[in-house]
Amino acid sequence: MDATTTQAGGSANLETRDMMLNIGPAHPAMHGIIRVVAKLDGEQIEAADVDIGYLHRGFEKMSENVDFNGVMPYTDRLNYVSPLINNVGYCMAVEKLIGLQVPERCHYIRVIVSEISRITDHLTCVGAAAMELGAFTVFLYMIKAREYLWELVEKVTGARLTVSYCRIGGVKADLPDEFAGPCAEAFKETRKVIAEAHSLLTRNRIFVDRMEGTGVISQEDAIAYGITGPFLRSTGSEYDVRKDCPYAVYDQIDFDVAVGSKGDNMDRYLVRMEEMEQSMRIVEAAFEQMPGGPVLVNPETGRPISASEMVDLAKLGDIDAVAGGCAVTGPTLDGAGRDEHSSIATDEKRAFLPPKEDTYGNIEGLMRQFKLVMHGHGVRPPVGEAYFPVEGANGELGFYVVSDGAGYAYRVRVRGPCFAIMTALSKLLVGGSLADMTPTFGSVNMIGGELDR
Amino acid sequence: MNTTDLIDAVKTRFPDAVTASHDFRGDATVILQRHAVLEVAQFLKDEPVLAMNLLVDLSVVDYSTFGEQASRAFFASSGVPLKPSPLIEDEAPWPGPPEGGRFAVVYHFYSTGHKHRLRLVVPVEEGVDDLDSVTTLWPVADWLEREAWDMFGVSFRGHPNLKRILMYEGFEGHPLRKDYPVNKRQPLIGPLN
Amino acid sequence: MSKEPSFFTTRLGDAIGWARKFSIFQYPFVTACCGMEYMATACSHYDVDRFGAGFPRFSPRQADVLFVVGTISHKMAPVLTQIHDQMAEPKWVVAFGVCTCTGGFYDNYATVMGIDTIMPVDVYIPGCPPRPEFVLDGLMKLQDKIQDEHSSGKRPAPEARPDSLEV
Numbered sequence: 001m002d003a004t005t006t007q008a009g010g011s012a013n014l015e016t017r018d019m020m021l022n023i024g025p026a027h028p029a030m031h032g033i034i035r036v037v038a039k040l041d042g043e044q045i046e047a048a049d050v051d052i053g054y055l056h057r058g059f060e061k062m063s064e065n066v067d068f069n070g071v072m073p074y075t076d077r078l079n080y081v082s083p084l085i086n087n088v089g090y091c092m093a094v095e096k097l098i099g100l101q102v103p104e105r106c107h108y109i110r111v112i113v114s115e116i117s118r119i120t121d122h123l124t125c126v127g128a129a130a131m132e133l134g135a136f137t138v139f140l141y142m143i144k145a146r147e148y149l150w151e152l153v154e155k156v157t158g159a160r161l162t163v164s165y166c167r168i169g170g171v172k173a174d175l176p177d178e179f180a181g182p183c184a185e186a187f188k189e190t191r192k193v194i195a196e197a198h199s200l201l202t203r204n205r206i207f208v209d210r211m212e213g214t215g216v217i218s219q220e221d222a223i224a225y226g227i228t229g230p231f232l233r234s235t236g237s238e239y240d241v242r243k244d245c246p247y248a249v250y251d252q253i254d255f256d257v258a259v260g261s262k263g264d265n266m267d268r269y270l271v272r273m274e275e276m277e278q279s280m281r282i283v284e285a286a287f288e289q290m291p292g293g294p295v296l297v298n299p300e301t302g303r304p305i306s307a308s309e310m311v312d313l314a315k316l317g318d319i320d321a322v323a324g325g326c327a328v329t330g331p332t333l334d335g336a337g338r339d340e341h342s343s344i345a346t347d348e349k350r351a352f353l354p355p356k357e358d359t360y361g362n363i364e365g366l367m368r369q370f371k372l373v374m375h376g377h378g379v380r381p382p383v384g385e386a387y388f389p390v391e392g393a394n395g396e397l398g399f400y401v402v403s404d405g406a407g408y409a410y411r412v413r414v415r416g417p418c419f420a421i422m423t424a425l426s427k428l429l430v431g432g433s434l435a436d437m438t439p440t441f442g443s444v445n446m447i448g449g450e451l452d453r
Numbered sequence: 454m455n456t457t458d459l460i461d462a463v464k465t466r467f468p469d470a471v472t473a474s475h476d477f478r479g480d481a482t483v484i485l486q487r488h489a490v491l492e493v494a495q496f497l498k499d500e501p502v503l504a505m506n507l508l509v510d511l512s513v514v515d516y517s518t519f520g521e522q523a524s525r526a527f528f529a530s531s532g533v534p535l536k537p538s539p540l541i542e543d544e545a546p547w548p549g550p551p552e553g554g555r556f557a558v559v560y561h562f563y564s565t566g567h568k569h570r571l572r573l574v575v576p577v578e579e580g581v582d583d584l585d586s587v588t589t590l591w592p593v594a595d596w597l598e599r600e601a602w603d604m605f606g607v608s609f610r611g612h613p614n615l616k617r618i619l620m621y622e623g624f625e626g627h628p629l630r631k632d633y634p635v636n637k638r639q640p641l642i643g644p645l646n
Numbered sequence: 647m648s649k650e651p652s653f654f655t656t657r658l659g660d661a662i663g664w665a666r667k668f669s670i671f672q673y674p675f676v677t678a679c680c681g682m683e684y685m686a687t688a689c690s691h692y693d694v695d696r697f698g699a700g701f702p703r704f705s706p707r708q709a710d711v712l713f714v715v716g717t718i719s720h721k722m723a724p725v726l727t728q729i730h731d732q733m734a735e736p737k738w739v740v741a742f743g744v745c746t747c748t749g750g751f752y753d754n755y756a757t758v759m760g761i762d763t764i765m766p767v768d769v770y771i772p773g774c775p776p777r778p779e780f781v782l783d784g785l786m787k788l789q790d791k792i793q794d795e796h797s798s799g800k801r802p803a804p805e806a807r808p809d810s811l812e813v
Contacts (some may be wrong), residue, residue: 025725026675028704031720033677053619055677055720058754060604061628061635065487073751080679096478124682143689150686161682161775221567223506226593239507239565383520384547387561387572389509398510400559404520415510415561423596451680452619620756621721628755635754640720642727643764 018046023437025054031128031441034422036429043433048426055448057179065414068094068168068379069372071077071412076162078414079450082121082393084113084153087166090412092247093388093399094168098381100351106163106170107248108290113156113165114248114390115279115286119190120149121393121445122230122272122279129269129442130201133210138197145193148186155182158332166185168379169352170345173335187280202270211265215428215440218263226420229395230275231444234260234267248444253285268443291343294449304328307360327361351379380407394418394445416450454502455570456481458606462503463571467493477547482572484551487558489577491585495561497571498590505562505571508587511597513605516550517523518631554578560587577607586612604629663796666710666736667789668698671735673709675726676718680743683775692778697785706732711788717745718758730765736795738768740788742781747772 019040025033035051059078063071075090076083089109095102127142150160155176157163165172200208217227218233232239240257242250258274260267305313305325312323329337336344338355345352349368358365372379381403389398395417402411421444428440454462456476463483464471470489475482485493497505551557553576560573577584586609588594598609599618606627608615617624621641626633640643674684688694688702695701703709706729718726732741741761744750747770749759761767768791771784 025722026729030701032681053617054620054719055717056619056719056721056723056756057717057752058628058635058756061754062752065635077679080682099478124685140690143685144691147686147689147691160686160777161679223590226508226591227505237565244565244568245570381547382546384477385480385482387480387510387570396509396563398561400510400512400561402514406520410519411514413510413512413514413559415512419596420593423593530759633755638720638755640723640758643758 001042016041021434025051028236031446032451034427034446034448034451036437038429038434038437040434043435045429045432045434045437048429050422050425052422053451053452054205057449057453059413059414059453063409065408067407068381068409071409072164072166073162075414076164077449078416078453079121079392079394079397079447080161081124081447082114082117083108083161083163084117084157084165085121085390085397087164088114088248089388089392089397090399090401091166091168091392092390093386093401094381094409095346096388097384097386097401097403098168098348098350098351098379100169100346102170102346104249105174105291105341106345107173108286109175109344110166111248111250111253112175112283112286112290113153115153115282116149118393119276119279120146120153122276123149123190123193125393125442125445126197126269126272129439130207132442133207135201135204135207138200141193141196145190148189152179152183152186155179166351167345169348172344173333174340174344176335183283183287187283190276190280194273196444198273202273208266210435211269211439211443213266214432214436215265215268215443216263217424217428221424221427222263223441225424227395227417227424228420229417230258230268230271230391231395231421233258234271235263236261241396245389247388247390249286249289250282252289253282254304255282255285265439265443306330307356310360327357329356329360350405380405389415392417394421394447394450397450414450414453416453418444418446418451422446422451454567459503459569459571460558462500463493463497466496466609473548473551480572481570484574484576485581486535486553487577487581487584488577490573491587491590494560494587494590502567503549503571504564504566507563507565507571508591508593508597509561509563509586511561512559513601513607513629513630514550514559515555515605515629516557517555519550537547551576554581556605558584558601558607579606580640582608583610585610588612599604603627606630658792659796663793666796667792670697670699670711670785670788670792671701671703671709672699672711672713673704673706673729674702674713674715675729676715677718677722678743678745680716680745680775681780683773683778684713684742685697687778687781688806692782694782694785697782697789699785706730707734709733709736711735713742714739714746714761715742716734716762717750719756720758721756723758723764726761727764735769738788738792739765740769740771741767742771742782742784744772744774744777750774 010208020037021040023036025035025039030078037049038045039047062074072087075086078086111334123142123146127139131139154160157165219237222232222235228239238257238259243257255278258271260271303325307327310322310327333356338357341355353372354365354368359369383405385402387398387400389396397417398415400413401409404410430439459481460474460483467489470486471483472486473484497503551574556577558575558577562571585596596618598612601607602615603617603619604627624639650793676684712730741747746761749757769784769788771781774779
């Protein structure tokens with residue numbers, strides 16, 4: 001392709017060639033590892049070939065080798081910025097396959113933690129995108145807000161990032177007693193951070209110039225490429241799995257779906273910022289509507305003995321010391337005790353572990369625990385297949401589970417939302433300049449764990 | 454449209470190609486012969502009452518070792534299978550893996566206008582090369598089919614660029630097949646470990 | 647340093663070690679979930695800048711510590727070794743996260759079972775992902791190692807990898 005012929009004083013003697021630039025797997029943007037081989041004409045991108053698979057960790061193969069609950073840690077690491085949404089999605093897919101119903105409070109808990117995860121995902125995405133455009137302060141503010149939310153998640157689940165909180169048939173433990181208070185505090189801080197980010201970015205000349213009009217995709221193209229989530233909503237479509245195919249208790253909670261119009265990077269940024277606000281609104285509504293807390297069953301009469309001590313004494317044969325005592329578990333099992341059990345777990349004995357007081361305290365509980373945990377036993381769904389979509393932070397996250405009646409899944413397929421978005425990446429990049437690649441790639445929110453699985 | 458209407462719409466239009474159908478757990482599923490895939494996909498996309506504009510997912514299941522693991526009963530000793538919870542309507546149990554091939558290519562479709570879903574299952578044998586690609590209808594199928602090729606070895610006729618996507622060139626075999634051992638590594642550098 | 651160390655060379659060695667350990671230019675080779683905890687450690691809450699390591703250098707030529715953060719797959723391994731080779735001495739490698747230490751729980755066809763199979767590692771920070779406090783602990787161990795290396799003039803030999811890692 002020749003250079004312009006209107007060079008001063010010369011005919012078109014300049015010979016030009018397109019340059020192949022390898023934007024390699026290890027690049028500074030903290031998004032993960034993909035490779036884009038771009039064919040450049042000066043600064044214009046003529047063609048872009050996207051190469052993925054550098055983080056392929058064999059999720060689908062591993063899930064055929066561990067039992068159904070054992071897949072939970074692997075699902076955390078799919079979209080690792082919003083791990084609870086993956087947990088919920090997988091659990092609901094297997095529960096659909098089995099036909100289990102979980103208690104309503106458990107649904108509310110799942111909604112609350114999913115939305116908190118969604119907020120952390122959008123904070124990370126917008127923060128990293130802003131950092132790459134030079135707004136480093138916004139990134140620091142958003143990570144600060146993310147720390148508050150991670151502290152909340154840690155109160156509930158015990159871990160900051162890789163939580164493995166949900167179980168087939170329920171969740172691991174109930175929310176801590178005073179959770180609404182710290183949650184409101186964290187949301188206050190998050191709202192402050194979002195307001196600061198708005199004031200720094202939304203009318204910032206540099207930010208707007210770089211984001212507006214870049215990475216444009218039309219609604220028909222977006223649907224043809226299978227794109228869902230904030231990316232699709234920025235083009236004008238209103239498809240949100242929470243509204244159109246509601247699951248858990250989303251149909252009972254009132255919230256709005258943020259929809260853009262132009263399908264460019266600026267709209268995606270605005271859609272994500274608005275979605276964070278809506279997520280906080282959902283959590284606050286869920287707190288109000290959530291049915292009552294732990295149901296107190298008849299307390300067993302007897303002196304409380306710590307469960308481990310009880311086991312040790314019984315092993316030594318000291319039955320007299322143990323008789324008349326009731327097992328009490330330690331702080332790591334807070335929220336999973338007998339009182340809370342009926343509100344966090346389905347009452348199907350063949351799917352969910354018993355409360356630990358029963359495991360240590362009576363033989364039925366021990367048998368139930370054994371039958372679910374020991375190698376060769378475990379949750380055994382009926383033979384069949386089920387597909388369950390949830391609204392991930394990037395779009396429709398679907399789990400397709402096939403079971404042949406054994407203790408291990410026969411096939412678990414993850415429909416990762418950013419896979420579809422990445423198919424469209426070359427289309428988004430072509431025609432723009434190399435500098436437009438940064439905001440576009442930032443707003444794609446590519447998460448390697450979800451893309452390559 | 455509810456699941457029965459969806460299935461009937463496809464069945465009445467393509468009575469020869471549809472071999473079976475069911476709606477286990479409320480998912481409308483149609484099992485199709487592979488020669489009709491492109492036609493049916495075109496019909497699903499264009500027919501206004503179906504309007505399946507979103508190809509949600511395209512994946513493959515390898516049914517070669519189905520049911521060969523330990524006991525099928527929920528509790529082997531008691532022999533009691535798990536019954537669905539009474540809140541879910543009573544429906545027939547799953548008819549079983551589709552006949553006609555080792556692999557089953559599973560397409561999930563969704564319509565953003567009508568908000569309904571459909572699953573298409575196409576049984577395929579190993580080494581078959583006349584399964585049409587649907588890339589012309591939905592560009593996302595480009596990468597989805599590449600992944601199916603990479604992980605299972607199912608090839609698609611008419612695909613513009615069928616090469617490995619998640620694994621590297623030089624990797625031999627198709628890792629998600631049931632006969633590929635889970636920790637058989639083929640390192641490019643470093644020890645086999 | 648073949649001649650006998652005198653007062654001034656030991657002091658100089660210590661001073662250089664002190665300066666090097668508090669001005670770490672890291673190359674964060676971020677791949678996966680550990681990257682989120684890396685970001686958390688680097689940002690204001692758990693600030694790694696107070697250790698002098700706050701400014702990542704995104705070019706291996708300008709960096710002296712390679713933080714390998716997150717799972718390394720076999721497709722990525724040649725890229726990682728190429729980057730490690732591009733770094734100039736003195737250089738150190740930190741295996742951040744259990745996937746880089748031993749492969750984590752991804753014992754399958756796609757993952758490198760520990761990056762010490764392909765390059766020498768100085769500090770292992772296990773955890774999935776490690777908490778930021780643990781990362782800072784690992785960083786401080788690295789700093790001790792840097793200090794020792796310059797005081798003694800000898801780089802400690804890497805520990806032999808145990809033979810039997812097959813389960």
